[in-house]
Amino acid sequence: MPHWSVYTGNSEPHNGIDDLPAPPPWRAFDGEPVLPAPRDTDDRAAVSPDRAHRARTYVASPETVQLVNAALVLRRPLLVTGPPGTGKSSLAYAVARELRLGPVLRWNITSRSALSDGLYQYDPLSRLYAARRAAWRAGDTRPEGDVPGTGGPQGVPPASADVEEHLRLGPLGTALLPYGRPRVLLVDEIDKSDLDLPNDLLNVLEEGQYEIPELMRSAREFTEAGTAEVLADGTDEPVAVGRGRVRCRAFPFVVLTSNGEREFPPAFLRRCVRLRLRRPDREQLTEIVRAHLDTPAGDAEHLINRFLNRAADGELATDQLLNALYLTGVAGLDADSRDALADELMPYLSATADGDGF
Structure with a gap:
């Protein structure tokens, strides 16, 4: 096996990801603070039994092994196409298991999916209700129309740290956190998306970063460092987001699956490593x-x-x-x-x- 290969396809977990060659200069990222790797996917508590079985039993062809390693080394998404039932989504679980990259972050695409769905979800209504409940519990005696601490009309929350309690990172947003090891992100059936989604993904996947405007507007009120504690996808453990900006450190291993139901823009295709799975012989x-x-x-x-x-x-x-x-x-x-x-x-x-x- 070439010295730059870390994925073998033999399904035996190992720490070969630590030997991954340095990224190309144009694909190097420096996000901080560095986050520890999540639990190993071989831990049954971290992955469902059916997905654990699929990861353990996946049979990778030599071409698949080669192109997975190419995507890992180049820090590029892997666009996997092929007929139904050829193991496109299972590949993501197999790579995560063998390289011990933690639970797979999965984003199932529909015709209504938008980039914001993958990055984070913010619920302003729950924040509004929380502000009203807090005022009621405090026994507010101010004139009708004011809420204590808001400095404004009733129902308008302050630009304060409570915004983080009503925001959760999505699978794409979590994958781009500054983990010390790459996370595995499965963007399943991207060919079902709205026509704009592949183009919308271009900048995020190219730059390896994104911003959360709701946090940026109130960053000064969190701490002196402007850090918010936000829940990530698939866990109840909060992570630190500095001044509303997220930038990766280890670019995630992104698997984009497609049944070939549509063509993608050339600008999107040139940023991906492309793998076509064929019917097994x-x-x-x-x-x-x-x-x-x-x-x-x-x-x-x-x-x-x-x-x-x-x-x-x-x-x-x-x-x-x-x-x-x-x-x-x-x-x-x-x-x-x-x-x-x-x-x-x-x-x-x-x-x-x-x-x-x-």
Whole structure:
């Protein structure tokens, strides 16, 4: 393996990330204060059992290993495209597990997703209600229309430190905190986004930083250093944000997945390392089955052949084969019943010549 490679694809956790080469001069970041790495994803308390299984059993091709390492070294996002069921999202969990980079930060994209959703969420209404409750509990006797400590009309909160209590960082915003080790951020199905989102991401991912205007406006009132304690995504532990500005130190490993449903702007594509996952061949399918189900190759061969034959006529996903193998093994059916059930569990994902669809 080349000396610059830290991800091996063998699923065995290690600390190779500490040997990651220095970034290119144009991709070096210096965010502070440096935050400790979160808990290892191999800790079952830090990741759900299904995702832990996917991370442990992921089978990476040589091309995948090479391009993951390229994205890590270049500090660039990895745009992963390919048909459904080829393991695009599972790759993020596999890399996080092997390199011990902590829980994956996941941002599921919809047509309504905006850049602000990924960076942070601020709830001004909850802050307004909190100010009113505080005034009521204090037994306010001021004339109607004033709230103690606001210096203004009722319901208008002061520009004070309580803003941080109503703000939480999103997955993208958390990934760009100044961690000593890169976090893993999965931006899932970015092709479903509004047309503007890829362009909106350009500046944030290029600069490795962003600002929180709500904190910047009241930074002087937090502490002399202008630091606020804000909750991060996926945890109840607050992190320090200085004067409303967040800048990364170790650029996160960003996995952007796409089913190929749309084209992306050239400016966005040139900033990404691009990986296209293809349908696994017979050898890869056998390895995937063994990793997931520990099924002897001979027992799985018949259904693997049936899967490959059916896949020649329509679009299938690997997890359909795994479902069929598991259920037919549990049911203990005869050969004809097993094949019939397998066909029911492996419907085509797109229209085919005989008119079937799913």
